[in-house]
Amino acid sequence: MTFDPKAATRTPPKKVVFKVKRYNPETGKTWWDEYEIETYRGMTVLDALLKIKEELDHTIVLRYSCRMGVCGSCGMIINGMPRLACQTQIAEVATESNPVVTVEPLKNHPVVRDLLTDFTAFFEKHRSVKPYTIRKNIEERETGDMEYLMTPEEHEMLYEYTLCISCGLCYSACPVAASDKRFLGPQALAYVWRYVADPRDEAWRERLEEVDKDEGPWSCHYAASCSAVCPKMVDPAAAIQRLRSALVKYRMGMYKKRVAKKATRPEGQVKPKKPLPPEAQTLPGVDLEALEREPPVVPVEQLLA
């Protein structure tokens, strides 16, 4: 999703009508409610929903946590597009000529109540692709004191995929996930590519074999809506095409991957210390090396007393 840094500086319409899609699991009924609220500059859709909840209707149910686009809890469809409510400025979605904001629960996720969606199936899919580094030598991994080597170029190839916050917006935007429940979805498939591309992971053959099925990347038709709505620039659409291309090469016996080895340290050699940058120099009179050699004794009992 493209980010407009000036959106927060714009003044939204003074009064905005919020159309909120409601769902009652007791009756199974769905309906729209309208609320008019007064806005202020910098107000987000989440702020507005919380204001509605506090002042107008306490029964609205939604999920949120960090309020700063990190936790990925407040995904919802705002004016027809999946967005994070905490990152969406009202000035971005409401205009003076049309001061109306519609808010719906994310599509393709079951709705528990109002704007609250159930992510159980989504996280099951995430879990099924084993989203963690797998090494054949478990002892080496568990007792390691050194890192696995990776070049900056290799790191850049997978870094953007590591930024995923599992907000589910990509899954909600996907037209394939809309019609096929079994489809793993952009988020899980991007994770598969993230680990296939990661030189520290040794299970790339198993991952490619596992994902080579109908509900894997073959179901994707490159509508690229997942990349267009991603709030973290993860680009799952490209990850899926790379994964599919890798699968074609793998089946033709042409896919090769470098697996990183662990860095080795010569016997007795101590890891050289990097000098502190100028802005992080210690105060005059403080000897860091002396403090490391002989840590000061902190009188905890005295402090507690």
Added chain:
Amino acid sequence: MAEKDGKVKVLENRPGWIASINPWVLKIINNPERTAFVLHRITGLLMALIIMAHIYVTGTPARVGWEAWAEEISKAHGITPVTLYFFFFAGIAWYHGLNGIRLLLTEFFGVCIGKPEKPKPPYEAPSLKACQRKLLYLVFLLWGVLWALTGYIVFFK
């Protein structure tokens, strides 16, 4: 969570196959690829229908004889139902074929989808600004040009 008749009522909220042919299910900004996807699906469905009609129509000589067939075809000049059918079929086939080539390049060979990069404002995904986007606009442009050219040949030549 509330229960009724011993069952939890959770709303499925999945648009289903309609999401593949209705571009207005979601209003996603900066996503012409979705329009291309919807058009590809619609043209694919129409082509499947037209091919069935085509098989029936090309079986006409077996039913009515070659002379009647040749006579009917010789009338296909100017704007007639037959030439209109050719024109619409050409439009559908041009789009599906051209977009198919674009999809083959991006999906199977992974070309034109950009290179992963570190996020920086305005946080636009690399694949959305890669050359596949230019390829997509080229598909739309070529589609228009070739369709117009086909129309000229079908109606006026």
